[in-house]
Amino acid sequence: MNLPPVVSSTDWQAARDALLAKEKEATRARDALAAERRRLPRVRIDKDYTFDGPDGKAGLPDLFEGRSQLLLYHFMFGPSQDAGCDGCSMFVDQVGHLAHLHARDTSFALMSRAPLAKIEAYEKRMGWTIPWFSSFESDFNVDFGVGPEAPQPDVYQDGESFGLSVFLRDGDDVFRTYFTTHRGVEALGSVWTFLDLTPLGRQEEWEDSPAGYPQTKPYEWWRRHDEY
Numbered sequence: 001m002n003l004p005p006v007v008s009s010t011d012w013q014a015a016r017d018a019l020l021a022k023e024k025e026a027t028r029a030r031d032a033l034a035a036e037r038r039r040l041p042r043v044r045i046d047k048d049y050t051f052d053g054p055d056g057k058a059g060l061p062d063l064f065e066g067r068s069q070l071l072l073y074h075f076m077f078g079p080s081q082d083a084g085c086d087g088c089s090m091f092v093d094q095v096g097h098l099a100h101l102h103a104r105d106t107s108f109a110l111m112s113r114a115p116l117a118k119i120e121a122y123e124k125r126m127g128w129t130i131p132w133f134s135s136f137e138s139d140f141n142v143d144f145g146v147g148p149e150a151p152q153p154d155v156y157q158d159g160e161s162f163g164l165s166v167f168l169r170d171g172d173d174v175f176r177t178y179f180t181t182h183r184g185v186e187a188l189g190s191v192w193t194f195l196d197l198t199p200l201g202r203q204e205e206w207e208d209s210p211a212g213y214p215q216t217k218p219y220e221w222w223r224r225h226d227e228y
Contacts (some may be wrong), residue, residue, distance in 0.1 A: 008099060034196040035208035042175035042199070049140045051133040052116040058133060060167070060174055065131075069106040069198045070167040074146040077112035077119065078158025079136060084112065084122050088162055092128060094189035099225035104195055104203055105214075109133060113141050113160060145179075164188065168199050 007015070020197045051058050075092070076085035098108050110132040112119055119132050140162065141147025148159030163181030167174055188194060195202045201209055202207045204218045 030196070031208070033079045034201060035104075037178060037197065038199055038201050038207075038209055038213075040177060040199070042177045045145065045167070045174045045176060049135070049138045050198070051111070051135055051138065052127070053133045054131065056208075059083070061172070063107065063131070063133065064169050064174075065107045067102065067105045067107045068106075068169055069200060070118060070169070071101070071106060071194055071197070072107045072165045072167060073108075073110050074141065074144065074161070074163045074165065075110045075112045076113040076160040076162045077122070077134070078160045079114055079118075080158050081114060082118065082122075084114075084126075085162065089126065091185060092126070092130065095130060096189070096191060097225040098130065099223075099228050100191040103195060103221055103223065103228050104191075104198075105193065105200070106198055107131075108194070110133055111140070113147060113158070144176075146181075164197070166197050166199070 012080040045060060049060050051060075051063075053062075063072065073088075073091070075088045077083075077088070092110065101108055108130060111134075112129055112132070113135050114122075115136050116134040119134055123132055125147065135147075139147075139163055142149050144164055144165060146161040161181065162185065163179055164185055165176060168177050169175075178197055180197070188197075192202065200213055201207050203214050203216060203221075205215045206218060207215065209215065
């Protein structure tokens with residue numbers, strides 16, 4: 001293994017400072033991208049979809065659980081499979097307590113085309129409690145580019161693909177505002193990276209957001225998950 005050289009503390013600090021300048025530049029670039037993402041146009045979802053969920057039948061507006069924003073992970077789990085995708089499972093293992101997203105008016109849910117009975121069995125095996133719905137009886141996955149016959153170059157498990165869609169609810173209307181997949185998904189997992197994908201963002205005063213967007217002081221809304 002060709003490891004980096006051993007240097008003095010002084011030389012290490014100089015190298016670290018040089019790298020830190022590049023890291024800060026990358027952080028500012030990510031903030032600028034998030035600001036641009038908050039200004040993306042949106043598309044209205046006019047089609048009615050029906051899903052099977054833990055509490056029975058549900059439509060897309062029900063997945064918001066009364067909140068304004070929804071992060072929906074398209075989990076690769078096809079009807080003929082007995083277990084969910086290993087990579088998607090690793091992703092869900094990294095999702096933190098949903099109370100922190102809820103505090104920013106944002107819900108999180110999973111969607112797969114496997115029948116609900118298979119989903120619930122796998123969910124129990126994995127010990128997850130994130131709301132998980134089956135789109136088995138609808139063409140939702142195809143319409144959103146992650147199912148059989150969808151124009152996706154990389155598919156797996158019954159023609160499924162994966163990704164994360166972001167939705168905004170305005171009254172009775174639901175809009176899709178963002179989608180990412182592949183390398184765009186692997187860096188996600190924290191409340192911050194998830195909120196940076198939403199149209200309202202972290203909702204903190206330092207953010208470059210359109211006029212009138214809800215914003216509070218940084219840190220002011222942070223809580224332990226049992227204190228909200």
